[in-house]
Amino acid sequence: MEVSVKGEYALRAVFDLACHQQEQPIKIAKIAERQQIPQKFLELILSQLKQGGFLSSRRGAEGGYFLARPAESITIGDILRHIDGPIAPARRLQQDDLPEDSPFPELWEKVERALSSVLDRMSFADLVVRWKENRAKRVVNWQI
Amino acid sequence: MEVSVKGEYALRAVFDLACHQQEQPIKIAKIAERQQIPQKFLELILSQLKQGGFLSSRRGAEGGYFLARPAESITIGDILRHIDGPIAPARRLQQDDLPEDSPFPELWEKVERALSSVLDRMSFADLVVRWKENRAKRVVNWQI
DNA sequence: TCGATTCTCTACTAATCTACTAGAGATTGG
DNA sequence: CCAATCTCTAGTAGATTAGTAGAGAATCGA
Numbered sequence: 001m002e003v004s005v006k007g008e009y010a011l012r013a014v015f016d017l018a019c020h021q022q023e024q025p026i027k028i029a030k031i032a033e034r035q036q037i038p039q040k041f042l043e044l045i046l047s048q049l050k051q052g053g054f055l056s057s058r059r060g061a062e063g064g065y066f067l068a069r070p071a072e073s074i075t076i077g078d079i080l081r082h083i084d085g086p087i088a089p090a091r092r093l094q095q096d097d098l099p100e101d102s103p104f105p106e107l108w109e110k111v112e113r114a115l116s117s118v119l120d121r122m123s124f125a126d127l128v129v130r131w132k133e134n135r136a137k138r139v140v141n142w143q144i
Numbered sequence: 145m146e147v148s149v150k151g152e153y154a155l156r157a158v159f160d161l162a163c164h165q166q167e168q169p170i171k172i173a174k175i176a177e178r179q180q181i182p183q184k185f186l187e188l189i190l191s192q193l194k195q196g197g198f199l200s201s202r203r204g205a206e207g208g209y210f211l212a213r214p215a216e217s218i219t220i221g222d223i224l225r226h227i228d229g230p231i232a233p234a235r236r237l238q239q240d241d242l243p244e245d246s247p248f249p250e251l252w253e254k255v256e257r258a259l260s261s262v263l264d265r266m267s268f269a270d271l272v273v274r275w276k277e278n279r280a281k282r283v284v285n286w287q288i
Numbered sequence: 289t290c291g292a293t294t295c296t297c298t299a300c301t302a303a304t305c306t307a308c309t310a311g312a313g314a315t316t317g318g
Numbered sequence: 319c320c321a322a323t324c325t326c327t328a329g330t331a332g333a334t335t336a337g338t339a340g341a342g343a344a345t346c347g348a
Contacts, residue, residue: 001145003233041308059324060316089147101278103271114258127247134245185337203295204345
């Protein structure tokens, strides 16, 4: 049931871009440094996210990546599906040679709905809000 | 996010045993045939499930496997965790080098709760009930 | 007791996937 | 033009997956 490291990197990268939405394009090197991701690996991931229409980029000096759409319209599920493939816990192919009355397809559908209810409802705008809340909380604790 | 083939086989095997709870021990060969699982692979899986305390067995002629506990007390989550490892989508180790105010740990906890709410609430007794319902429905449709 | 049956245990393996790295090429800003 | 930066194609070491092979140990029925 694990999300791949690549998937986690992708989420962290998009989150990083969502946090700097208003600014200039962000360089790969900057994201790699801030998010602790191997730069060459991150290049592949960002390129793949661009193919998927989530990011745009500019080359050359002062180039970099930025969100192609507002953070509110990109969900965790969108990114994970594009990088790691279907969220579904069971592969469709194998379902076919189960007996017609098997209870398992129902089970997997339930699981998928449960996952979707979290992953497809949570946008990167939500994540940024949470992040700001966490920072605020920490500052308050620190002041006490 | 995929369950391994081994995990699926384990679930199907336990389900098979749950369907034949009252009877004699069931032979590996019988389960392998009914559930379409490579027999030698299934041997390893059943042995592992026995180590986990879910199944008991008897060797020799008329031997086989049977549930060590009532089907109501064994959940999908129990079996998956024992065969595939933790249900959690993100590994704990990597969480440590995230910044303290990262919104991701919260996200993964939400996902884990969502998964648990399905996997840990569904027992094999429930599965058997669903299976019988499905069979009944099919018969009704067939009669019409 | 014998022998057929069935589970048990250890070891091996081919193929695939994961998490990268290397390096050359294409664009762009100044 | 040139330095910075993204882009694209390849390769790859190590781990994991989904098995297979084969000998050994326990049990039942006759």
